[in-house]
Amino acid sequence: MNTTKTINLKNRPKGRPEVTDFDFTTTEIPELKEGELLLKSKYVSVDPYLRGRMSDAPSYIEPFKVDKPIESGIIAEVLESKDSNFSKGDYVSGTLDWKETQVSNAKGLMKVDPDKAPLSAYLGVLGMTGLTAYLGLTEIGKPKKGETLLVSGAAGAVGSVVGQIGKILGLRVVGIAGTDEKVEMLKSEFGFDEGINYNTTKYMKEAIAKACPDGVDVYFDNVGGEISEAVLFNINKFSRTVNCGAISVYNDTELPKSISVQPFLVKKSSSMQGFVIFDFVDKHPAGIKQLTEWLNQDKLTYTETIREGFENIPQAFLDLFDGKNKGKMVVKL
Numbered sequence: 001m002n003t004t005k006t007i008n009l010k011n012r013p014k015g016r017p018e019v020t021d022f023d024f025t026t027t028e029i030p031e032l033k034e035g036e037l038l039l040k041s042k043y044v045s046v047d048p049y050l051r052g053r054m055s056d057a058p059s060y061i062e063p064f065k066v067d068k069p070i071e072s073g074i075i076a077e078v079l080e081s082k083d084s085n086f087s088k089g090d091y092v093s094g095t096l097d098w099k100e101t102q103v104s105n106a107k108g109l110m111k112v113d114p115d116k117a118p119l120s121a122y123l124g125v126l127g128m129t130g131l132t133a134y135l136g137l138t139e140i141g142k143p144k145k146g147e148t149l150l151v152s153g154a155a156g157a158v159g160s161v162v163g164q165i166g167k168i169l170g171l172r173v174v175g176i177a178g179t180d181e182k183v184e185m186l187k188s189e190f191g192f193d194e195g196i197n198y199n200t201t202k203y204m205k206e207a208i209a210k211a212c213p214d215g216v217d218v219y220f221d222n223v224g225g226e227i228s229e230a231v232l233f234n235i236n237k238f239s240r241t242v243n244c245g246a247i248s249v250y251n252d253t254e255l256p257k258s259i260s261v262q263p264f265l266v267k268k269s270s271s272m273q274g275f276v277i278f279d280f281v282d283k284h285p286a287g288i289k290q291l292t293e294w295l296n297q298d299k300l301t302y303t304e305t306i307r308e309g310f311e312n313i314p315q316a317f318l319d320l321f322d323g324k325n326k327g328k329m330v331v332k333l
């Protein structure tokens with residue numbers, strides 16, 4: 001029986017996860033049965049939402065099991081196929097185990113074409129994070145030309161695409177990110193009009209007011225917490241907040257003390273709506289088509305932080321919480 005390197009969840013982390021919460025092990029690769037594929041992982045996506053799956057709190061997606069493999073978005077090569085829809089040499093994208101080699105029943109796998117885009121792009125701008133940016137902004141943010149869009153987590157995979165789509169749709173776009181280098185990148189590479197480094201800004205409420213002199217019409221929120229509280233003081237009448245994520249509180253062990261959002265929303269007839277990308281499954285194909293079109297027309301661009309080596313997957317994930325990525329964080333095997 002052949003074996004493969006595997007990364008299991010060792011413990012449910014308390015607070016910030018550490019490398020010791022992962023278990024590097026070897027597991028058996030079963031014999032291939034009819035309808036199955038033998039896959040070799042090429043690119044592994046690491047994403048903030050995996051933190052939620054490491055805990056056992058009820059959520060929109062099942063928790064990982066202790067002593068079982070972690071899974072995430074993976075691009076893999078088909079080494080052997082017993083499914084007539086796939087051939088040896090095809091590349092597929094799907095939610096797969098953190099294993100170098102694995103057998104899959106092909107459920108939920110989608111073929112991707114390395115001639116149309118670099119393989120890693122199917123985990124980012126042409127994958128889950130690109131769709132999150134596009135559908136979150138258009139379906140919930142309902143942006144209108146001439147409005148002001150504020151994006152937190154702006155230099156990451158989702159945020160950098162949100163801001164660019166805002167520009168394509170004719171909005172004034174301001175981004176919040178964690179370093180001066182990232183703020184500079186937002187403006188020079190992604191066309192944002194203005195940026196704020198939240199790590200060096202003492203008074204966020206005032207800094208947002210200065211960067212958004214006409215107030216905030218759409219707030220695309222990737223981070224939650226104190227940054228998003230400061231935004232509340234700057235929202236406009238009929239503004240919309242897109243609650244995409246809240247990475248600043250994912251590792252909290254106690255319920256945060258936060259200000260009440262209700263008075264702000266009432267005074268400004270403003271709305272807040274959370275979403276998960278699976279809410280819009282029927283719109284995914286059209287979303288990918290639109291993102292591809294913008295990429296081909298050079299209206300949209302993207303950046304990635306690519307780490308190398310199977311053993312570095314957990315550290316790449318942990319580094320998301322220290323902002324060590326620009327754009328999409330992926331691990332190349």
Ligand code: NDP
Binds near residue numbers: 324
């Ligand atoms: P990113 O590529 O944005 O990576 C995470 C970034 O978050 C880091 O680079 C860092 O940038 C920032 N960050 C980390 N800690 C903090 C903190 N304490 N305060 C503020 N910023 C912080 O990740 P994604 O683009 O993949 O995801 C962005 C958000 O969108 C996440 O909250 C994620 O959970 C959510 N999401 C939601 C989906 C949905 O369906 N609703 C789908 C996909 C993602 P910096 O240097 O700027 O601090």
